[in-house]
Amino acid sequence: MRALVVSDLHANAEALRAVLGRVRRKKFDTVICLGDFVGYGAQPNQILDTMRTMHGRKVYVRGNHDRVAAGLDDANGFNHAAKAAALWTREHLSPVNRRFLRDLTVGPVLHRSVMLCHGSPYDEDEYVFNVHHAAQVLSLFNAPFILFGHTHLPAVFSIDTDYNVRGFAVKTDATVRLEEGRRYLINPGSVGQPRDRNPAASFVLFDSEKRTAQFFRVPYDVSKTQASIRKAGLPDVLAQRLLYGT
Ligand SMILES: [Fe+2]
Numbered sequence: 702m703r704a705l706v707v708s709d710l711h712a713n714a715e716a717l718r719a720v721l722g723r724v725r726r727k728k729f730d731t732v733i734c735l736g737d738f739v740g741y742g743a744q745p746n747q748i749l750d751t752m753r754t755m756h757g758r759k760v761y762v763r764g765n766h767d768r769v770a771a772g773l774d775d776a777n778g779f780n781h782a783a784k785a786a787a788l789w790t791r792e793h794l795s796p797v798n799r800r801f802l803r804d805l806t807v808g809p810v811l812h813r814s815v816m817l818c819h820g821s822p823y824d825e826d827e828y829v830f831n832v833h834h835a836a837q838v839l840s841l842f843n844a845p846f847i848l849f850g851h852t853h854l855p856a857v858f859s860i861d862t863d864y865n866v867r868g869f870a871v872k873t874d875a876t877v878r879l880e881e882g883r884r885y886l887i888n889p890g891s892v893g894q895p896r897d898r899n900p901a902a903s904f905v906l907f908d909s910e911k912r913t914a915q916f917f918r919v920p921y922d923v924s925k926t927q928a929s930i931r932k933a934g935l936p937d938v939l940a941q942r943l944l945y946g947t
Pocket of ligand 1: 737851
């Protein structure tokens with residue numbers, strides 16, 4: 702399998718456009734999305750129209766913002782800005798996109814040798830930030846590759862047969878070779894709201910046969926996305942943070 706792996710698009714159509722432009726000449730047979738298609742941003746229908754109609758096999762899981770925007774949960778666990786955006790999204794989704802969000806599969810999903818989830822395999826809302834937590838996940842689940850999102854931070858954790866765990870953040874474009882004898886927990890970072898102080902959209906091309914994860918960062922027109930957030934009347938902090946990648 703050679704897959705385009707995206708996560709945390711957060712209704713940022715300009716960022717997704719830049720990602721798809723970057724991979725236009727690249728080969729992949731599968732599109733994987735690890736959730737949070739919507740929330741924070743003001744372009745939910747553009748994102749969902751694009752993701753619903755992607756070519757190739759699509760393997761998608763739901764994120765916590767998708768759950769709330771679809772009306773399957775209240776927004777009480779969200780901060781003010783996230784809540785405002787989720788409620789705004791609910792009111793602006795087209796019927797077909799609302800249905801799509803409601804019907805998204807809750808992770809974990811096992812697709813061939815790859816497990817997909819939003820937060821962690823046992824909790825959609827759980828953040829996996831460090832090697833200790835990664836070790837716990839990799840000890841409990843046996844899949845050779847687990848792909849996750851939610852933190853908005855590109856990272857690779859791995860474990861060998863003696864339970865030695867290591868992990869690192871991926872700061873720039875990089876090809877990570879996935880060693881035989883190790884199992885991996887990989888986060889592609891966020892397309893629509895990166896939080897590692899690099900505002901460029903983040904994604905991965907994952908090749909299970911060649912055992913590589915290629916990380917990419919793609920700049921996009923942040924000002925256009927900011928304008929759409931302001932025009933929608935969403936909290937200004939949601940526009941400001943995109944400029945700093947926070
Ligand atoms: Fe997210």
